[in-house]
Amino acid sequence: MKLAVYPGSFDPVTNGHLDIIERAAQLFDHLIVAVSVNGGKKPLFTLDERVAMLNEVLQPFSNVSVDSFQGLTTTYTIEKQSQAIIRGLRAISDFENEFRMALTNKKLEPTVETLFMMSQPQWSFLSSSVVKEVGYFGGSVSDFVPKSVEEKLIKKIASRQPLA
Numbered sequence: 270m271k272l273a274v275y276p277g278s279f280d281p282v283t284n285g286h287l288d289i290i291e292r293a294a295q296l297f298d299h300l301i302v303a304v305s306v307n308g309g310k311k312p313l314f315t316l317d318e319r320v321a322m323l324n325e326v327l328q329p330f331s332n333v334s335v336d337s338f339q340g341l342t343t344t345y346t347i348e349k350q351s352q353a354i355i356r357g358l359r360a361i362s363d364f365e366n367e368f369r370m371a372l373t374n375k376k377l378e379p380t381v382e383t384l385f386m387m388s389q390p391q392w393s394f395l396s397s398s399v400v401k402e403v404g405y406f407g408g409s410v411s412d413f414v415p416k417s418v419e420e421k422l423i424k425k426i427a428s429r430q431p432l433a
């Protein structure tokens with residue numbers, strides 16, 4: 270059985286992530302979308318909220334599951350008996366960081382392969398940060414995230430202090 274892990278913050282999941290998930294799910298028997306707890310970033314959504322949003326939007330995919338993990342992606346990947354880490358590449362700006370991470374992971378765990386999937390052009394500008402920024406300033410994010418995520422983003426932003 271060919272298994273892959275797609276790790277990330279997913280704060281929140283966007284249409285760009287969904288496109289990668291849909292395409293990766295066709296290449297593997299099973300795909301685990303794994304929300305990472307660490308990363309030094311201060312997320313807008315809690316871990317439970319991010320996992321719940323993913324579970325909701327990924328319901329139609331029978332060979333995709335959602336999980337969370339703390340610590341090294343390679344350790345988690347081995348624990349899950351998976352052979353591959355999936356990462357999405359949007360633009361050249363993603364490349365350096367992703368390259369560094371993939372080489373570090375290869376050094377840590379030579380049996381695990383990192384596979385990069387190019388973003389489709391229509392999502393190559395899209396990130397969770399862009400979605401949050403547009404949302405904060407009252408713009409519509411309906412073209413960027415699924416409806417259920419948009420609703421949760423609007424509620425979350427309304428419940429927070431305005432930006433200074």
Ligand code: ADP
Binds near residue numbers: 276308358387
């Ligand atoms: P991280 O904090 O680990 O980068 P993200 O949730 O931002 O977590 O992204 C997870 C993965 O999805 C990364 O490989 C990132 O490059 C990729 N990704 C994010 N947005 C897009 C997009 N619009 N198109 C393709 N890949 C994307």
